[in-house]
Amino acid sequence: MTDFVTGFRAGSRPDRTVTYLPEGRPAVGLTHRDLDRRARAVASWLAASGMAGEPVLLLYPAGLDFLVAFLGCLYARAVAVPAPLPLSGSSRVDRVDRLLRDSGARMVLTDEAHVAVLGDLSARTFGEGASPDPWEPPDAGAVAYLQYTSGSTSRPRGVEVTHGGLTHNLEVFRRVSGDVPVRRIGGWLPHHHDMGLVGLQLQALHAGADLVLLSPEAVVARPIRWLRAISDHRVDWTVAPDFGYAWATRRVSDEERAGLDLSCLTMAVSGAEPIRIATLDAFTERFAPVGFRRTALNPGYGLAESTLVVTCTSRGRGPTVRRFTPASLAAGEVVLAPDDDGVPLVGCGEPGDLDVRIVDPATGAGVADGTIGEIRVAGPSLAAGYHGDPAATRAAFVTGPDGRWLRTGDLGFLLDGQLYVTGRLKELIIIRGRNLYPQDVEFAAREAHPDAGRGAAFGVRDADAGEHVVLVQEIRRSSPDTPAGFADVVQDAVTRRFGVPVSLVVVRSNTIRHTTSGKVRRGHMRDLFLGGGITALHSALSPAVATIVATAEADRA
Incomplete structure (x- = not known):
């Protein structure tokens, strides 16, 4: 399989575009070919600065500059470290300080508008007009970037995503669309989040699709902006957490909805947090009058330690929902309930190119289908480990006679080929x-x-x-x-x-x-x-x- 970087460099097309829709200003865009050209200039500048193999902290607002810098790091075989801009709130500033210390970043890149604001971090923009970079394809096992986990249960850790793992996971996700190539991907998730980076931005480049981006802050303030972008630009693939679909359902008015046409949307991926069928049902009911189809919903499961996706419902199938008796869920052995009774759980798709196993958390022994246990994952998408933390790496990535497996810390079960996720082991x-x-x-x-x-x-x-x-x-x-x-x-x-x-x-x-x-x-x-x-x-x-x-x-x- 051709690695992602080599494939995009060779296949970047002038008829495919990346478009950013800033609020209150005209849209800005680049063709894939222009994006590749600018990324090559960044790579040349980084290589000349001796950054091959070194971490580079990327502090960018939503927009196109981040993607240029990120690709430039991959081209130069520098280790990209996406992070949120530390411009609002002491917690965000503290987080960036921790990422700097943990990653050991020797350089901070940002856009021109934030160089002065981030002066304490010695932030800089990259040099323009550099000569074409000397190209060597990256080694599959080399670290492409550090994906810092969001820290919902512990301090943030830098997941070492390799070039080979990134390429494999992008292909796993692309195959969810089946035989119908995706034409245009659009969304608003932050580029420093794994679903926003891999599932939105890099997936569009890998699939040779147009990309439409919006600011996360703008969409949270007015979610109609997300749906209007889908409608106006004829987006056929979007991604969001359960919160995003619930927020749009509640906050888009009848008047705003009347101007939409969502019939173009054939894949609406839901992941990154527990998926509620009530959320998916409410979103479908709310937007069915403007063309949205329930079969466009694609529940999925993934985590940064597997680059992104582990399982995802295929295009056109819609969500699989089963109801289980509360007592059986509490006991750990699921029993189907009558149709209108019980606790509804949403299937997250069938394991395909990644191996998924459910085990007893205490012993590691496999359990039967329908038994709740810890979800473990194996396959080429797995990360190399946690940056600078060998003890955490050994605890999460275990190697045995049947290969290397990720202990996800998530609880779930397999039933009729579908993966159902029930919660976090530590939060039970x-x-x-x-x-x-x-x-x-x-x-x-x-x-x-x-x-x-x-x-x-x-x-x-x-x-x-x-x-x-x-x-x-x-x-x-x-x-x-x-x-x-x-x-x-x-x-x-x-x-x-x-x-x-x-x-x-x-x-x-x-x-x-x-x-x-x-x-x-x-x-x-x-x-x-x-x-x-x-x-x-x-x-x-x-x-x-x-x-x-x-x-x-x-x-x-």
Whole structure:
């Protein structure tokens, strides 16, 4: 298989374009051939600067300059390190400082508009007009870039994605479209996120498709911009997390929807966070009047340690939904429920070019189909490991008689060839032998009250009784209900739904911490809860949880 870099350099076409749609300004674009030419100039400049094999931190706003710089790094065999611009909030600045230290980056590249702002980082733009770069195809095992994980359960780690792994995963994802070549890919996910980088930008280049990009901030502010770009530019492939589809469903008005034509969209990939059939159903119902088809939905599963995609539903199939009895999910052995009853789970596609195995997390032994266990993955898409962290690499990437396998830390099961994902192993809450998944608790809370925003569910443990469920739940600022009244409704609904006591902390909007891709940082919220770092509007804690909190306060004193 021709590697991605060599393939794009040789096959870049003047009739394929990359277009960025800035808000309030004219669109800007490059042909694939112009993109290749500019990337060659960057590569020549990086090679002359001695950056082959060295990490280069890329701090760019949404737009085309990032893609030019990223390809230039790959061409020069420098190690690209995509990162978010540290322009708003101390947490983002701290994150970039950590990435600089962890990656060992010797150079920071940005666009001209941000050179002065990032002066403390010695940021620079690349030289233009350089001579053509001397070309040597990259080694398949060489590190192409560091994909820093979003840190939903731990500190961010730099995943070492190789040139061979990138090429293989792009081809795995391309095959999801079947025999119909993709014509135009469009979306808004950040380029420093694996789904935005690989599933959106690089996939378009690999497939020889047009690419239409939007600013993540602009789409979050007004999601109609995303759907209007699909409609106006006749996009047939888009990607977004569950949050993106839910946000568009809620925030696009009837008047805005009336001007859309989404009949062009044949692949709407959903991934990067737990997939809710309620979200997909609501999106379909909302936009079916303007041409959107349910068969265009493509639920998938992946993670940075496998470059991106592990499984994804093929074009035209639509989501596979099965319902299971709550008791069987809690026990770890799934049992199908009647059609209109039970807990619905969405299939994430069939394993194809990557091997997927479900194992007992404690022993590593394989389990039967329909049994919940840890998801493990093997194949050429796997990353080399975690940058500068051999212990974490050994723990996550295990080698045995049957090859090298990634321990994903995710729980799920295989049934009738489909992969179903149920949650994170580290976030699983075990109450008297029952397995509770935090995302199910959070979803039940959102359904219980119309003014419920984001929530974070987690377990806290005492020495005697084991784990207890805590839910930190946002209430929308516009709610006419009091925090105490809101808490009564939500707590009663969630407790009845799961049959266990649930301690509830009501907080204002924008309190729940989440990653750049929208995943709830449950471990961080637990630490804030026990560390006294949450400002509560109302708390309704069980005696056991109140004792745990009081003990934590005494330990801090």
